[in-house]
Amino acid sequence: MDQCEDREEGVPPSKSTLCGEHESQTKAQRKKRGTKRKHEPEPSCVSLKSDWSEEHFIYFKSQPVSAAERARKRSGVSEEEQLSCCALCQDVLKDPVSTSCGHWFCRQCICSYWDQSASSGDSSCPQCGERSRSRAGLQTASQSSCVQTDVGLQEVLDEHKISLRRRCERVNEGSDETGSRTLLNRIYTELYITEGQSEEVHIQHEVRQLETASKMDALHDTPIRCQDIFKALPDQQRPIRVVLTNGVAGVGKTFSVQKFTLDWAEGLENQHVSVVVLLSFRELNLIRDEQYSLLELLHVFHPTLQKVTAEKLAVSQLLFIFDGLDESRLSLDFTNRKLLSDVTQKSSVSQLLTNLIQGNLLPSALVWITSRPAAANQIPPTCVDTG
């Protein structure tokens, strides 16, 4: 059994349950001090980092065309062939490395070229004559792609992170919206999530559930930090893609989401995620009767995503956070057979969400949903990863 006070109060285990006992401050204490506030989401900006291969291609295209390249073009050699061919041995690249001007050679070819070159220590590019980085600085394809992927997109990504940091770094304190905003990191106390999967559908009132909760067993009673919810436990085989965090009113679900996002935006945690898309069901309610594609949905709520194409979206590691399922006025119908797999295909917001959660849309995207217990049964247990 977990040791958290709120679990003792009776939050029934779902995929994960926010136990909500802060290390130094209980919910009761918070309420007494009038700190329970709902944090309205603000518009944010999002950018995207693409996979290396796509940028790799752009990278080559953007190089100044050398005489050798022009000659190859004249000879009818395709660009793909050029990219896989060493300019020195004219053979297929072996252990390919690039000079700082962007030309590719077999590592052995370029090293022996430099070894043989009259002026030792000269590291000019054999193809264009430009002075290159030294042999120690030659880049492999993956190093080069990282650098190139970041060109242009890095700026957008930084902008997105700054935007999300601004959105999450401060929270309202006080009993009404006029309360002052304070730094989240200053008041945040660690919350623990326990993993569990209830077989029952929770139809009772939350108070009733509190009574029955003690009869349910958590799958794991090890507390998990909110930043670690997508990290599989040692005994878990499958990667975790969809997480549903279930917790009673005021336990700290929104705070956890904000803390997770802030740590990501500050570069502290979960850096394998390229883009965090933070949305509340309250925001989504506003467009529930409209038709959007997933790409448009992101553009609407995250304007800087406008710079990002569907192709880049498909190859990036996205994390969608949907906060407050209990406030949803969408009718999430997981039995609807309308399959969506194209991020540019328009549909209702609920269909976008069900397809995203089911993995038809952006199958590698991570999804985190938070909910009060009474509403959590809107997500079928089969859609949630138990690890």
Ligand SMILES: Nc1ncnc2c1ncn2[C@@H]1O[C@H](COP(=O)(O)OP(=O)(O)OP(=O)(O)O)[C@@H](O)[C@H]1O
């Ligand atoms: N980790 C935390 N550290 C410090 N205070 C917290 C923490 N989590 C929650 N609180 C306090 O509890 C209040 C309620 O938290 P929060 O809005 O995150 O709850 P919630 O679970 O999202 O509630 P609801 O179900 O009503 O949306 C916050 O305004 C804050 O004052």
